[in-house]
Amino acid sequence: MATLLADGDSTAQPAGDAVPDAVVVRFAGDSGDGMQLTGGQFTLSTALAGNDLATFPDFPAEIRAPQGTLFGVSAFQINFGSTAIDTAGDQPDVLVAMNPAALKTNVGALKAGGLIIADSGEFTKRNLEKAKYEVSPLEDNSLSKWQLLAFDISALTLEAVKPFGLGNKEALRCKNMWTLGLALWMFDRDRAPLQQWLRDKFAKNPILADANIAALNAGHAYGETAEIGGQFRQQHLGPVPSAPGLYRTVTGAESISYGLVAGAQLAGLKMFFGGYPITPASAILHNLAKLKEFGVTTFQAEDEIAAICSAIGASYAGQLGVTSSSGPGIALKGEAMGLAVMTELPLVIVNSQRGGPSTGLPTKTEQSDLYQAVYGRNGDTPLPVIASRSPADCYDCAIEAVRLAVQFMTPVMLLTDGYIANAAEPWLVPDPDSYAPFPVEFLAEMNGETRVLPYKRDDRGVRPWIKPGTPGLMHRIGGIEKAPDTGDLDYSPGTHQLQTDARKDKIDGIANVIPAQEVTVGEAGGKLAVVGWGSTYGPIHQAVNRARAKGMDVSQIHVRHIWPLPANLGELLHTYDKLLVPEMNTGQFKTVLRDQYLVDAKPLNKVSGQPFTIAEIEAAIAGELA
């Protein structure tokens, strides 16, 4: 199938028999069709084949939207190949459409000449009506721009699982495995790990395991048969050259959870995680609830406010307090963050950003909580903000958040987003011993002449951490302005000025202990730098590389430390003629950069709930350099 070209533009012609470097496949079906599971398993088999990959799960907010409807379509896109992959791919090469609604909502994105695999068994009159098709698109030539392979996957699946005596409904549930079998054949993947996975998954119901495996094998066999051999053939994408070591796939929610555990270990602390269910942040609470042996206590609080307050309480008592949420929940936590800043207690707050405002787009991605993270509290309430750029990057970012929190006695906000939380990528499994420990020392003895001084600052402006239960160090803390050293209530004008400055100076000083900003791609100085943060890393990275390959003078600067910003960033930005800041918001980081450095940062904004495509950023780069 020579049209499987991921990396060209959309009008690229089939390139003979050449095997492409990368392929983008999108599985789309009803939310009940198991597309996320299909995609997840395909991802795993792709990773095991040694390809680099990036995924983009895209599903509706409804758990079970009415069957066959346009808004009930759930999709999973994977970009994989034998070269480095940074994004889930702009345009799919292959679209698997399990019903008319899935076809309608996804075919527009398919690359010209791309392949559609459709389950014709689902293109019934009723389903066509639900998808608002007057005539079946499989029959009216409206899909002639693409290659179409339509066959009755439903009937083929029913036939394959017939020996197991399942009911019609249960039998049809095996459709996704049939489809997966076909996909595995297309890309020459080993079925064995998947068969084992099905046996484990259905260990209590071996008949279901056998039925699913039969469906998987049937789909695979279907690919091999002569029936469709004329239209496409197998592709084998070789493994990507990567650093040697042990690899696995990881989602952002997983690596954040692991990173928090690692951070707590490096600090020598037990962890207390207070959370409240919210999409897309809940997965972190789910993950950590299973890790009690690491000294993790998880607490499902009655609301977002109680979640953060309990975490602050735990920090006060000497554990690493962590809370996590998404935009609306973070908004509720604002007052408590102020208390953590005022009392100067460590805390990690993870925000898995989603489309806003209000409930917004619960299952879609956005980066629009940057203002909220940096500025969104009453009073002068500075706290460090870190943004992770990819699922794997979350691990190091979480460790960094813990480190800053305990070393500077401050709440730290860690920003990820719905895309990072759900998406998977290969991960070179880190060696925990390669991270330098940063053990916490609690104050154990009197630090004043006649009384304990809970707000006596060290040379970095940091106060001691004193656990209740420590003999002789009894003291009281709270949210009211306090005198230096003693922490006694004091709201005199001079004290507030002094303490506000001290809190600000402490956070500003963090700029001196974080790594200097590096140029991610390219060099310091030049015509244009594309400055990004968070999950736009992938598309910016690819776009800048492509533009440079075409000879354009453009560099990439990707910022992890959003607040305080790296000490050298201002100077670095001033070495470029132009700055372009792509963000999935209406220009928040751009505003921060303009404010901090008086630079003419130009925004490139997208708030459709979908990540940037490489092409969008590439076009903007070309526009700036035109």
Added chain:
Amino acid sequence: MNDMTPISKLTVKDWESDQEVRWCPGCGDYAILKAVQRTMVDLGSDPSQTVFVSGIGCSSRFPYYMASYGFHTIHGRAPAFATGIKLANPELDIWLVTGDGDGMSIGGNHTMHMIRRNLDCQIMLFNNEIYGLTKGQYSPTSRLGTNSPTSPGGSVDRPALPCAFALGSGARFVARGFDVSKNLPEVLKAAHAHRGAAFVEIFQNCIVYNKDVFEDFAAPKGAEARQLWLQNGEPMLFGSEKSGGAKGLALDVEHLTLKVVDVIDGDWQSAGVIVHDVTNRSVAHMLVELPFGEFPMALGVIYDDPRPTFDSTVTAQNAKLAAGKEPNLAKLLAKGQTWTVED
């Protein structure tokens, strides 16, 4: 307090912090502070193992005045902080200080959940039926018709009953006292002896914005006829010949309510007066709902029937789930399906 002073030798003075107390002169909070400090001495508590946690309001300044650990948090959320503190260190003795606005209005949600989870702590809700710190607005426990800056025509919302709220939330310990009562330390000691969330409503006189609103039952004169001090295993008796007759509470079987009966010559048995059983949940519900006037104010330990605490259950479950598992991070990271890229 000198570091060297043994716990058994501590006095009330040792429980006083060096901070200047800033309540209005004559405020009922002073009496409660003294009663709590007295209680600490009687209990032989260790100030370094004791944490007072509060929200916002006049009552919530309380932790600053105790020579223990203390955390003055944010409005209504003290129960959530207390939960984190106790789960992080179950050895600590947690005393929660809240008020009718803090605990029943802005923090009602947290109060409910802390009680239903049964976190081991003492909850002291200072009820003065008014917002004091914000200068006198009506509160969720203000009586109907309370005139205040926000209710110039008299408040129209029906008041909440904190003890009924606590029982409704699943409380396993409910008690009542009032600021100047000499019995308050005994009530607080009973709360402390209870393992689990011990809810104590303390009527407190706000002399500036709601002066003497509890005088109808708290005034010393004639108190015996208007206060029913409950004692486990003792008949529910109040009043005397001097106050217009000895009386008791009996069960009105026909209406399934309580009724006031006369006790002649001390023969409470034949008058049908019931004996207080602190584990009787049905009677506890009746006692906290008794309309004052027709009935005396039920005070003391109304209900006390412990169940396993939240913190002990969480700790035990964490240990069980962790048992036999090695906290090996390297293994955790390499879990699931992996592949190796060779050199």
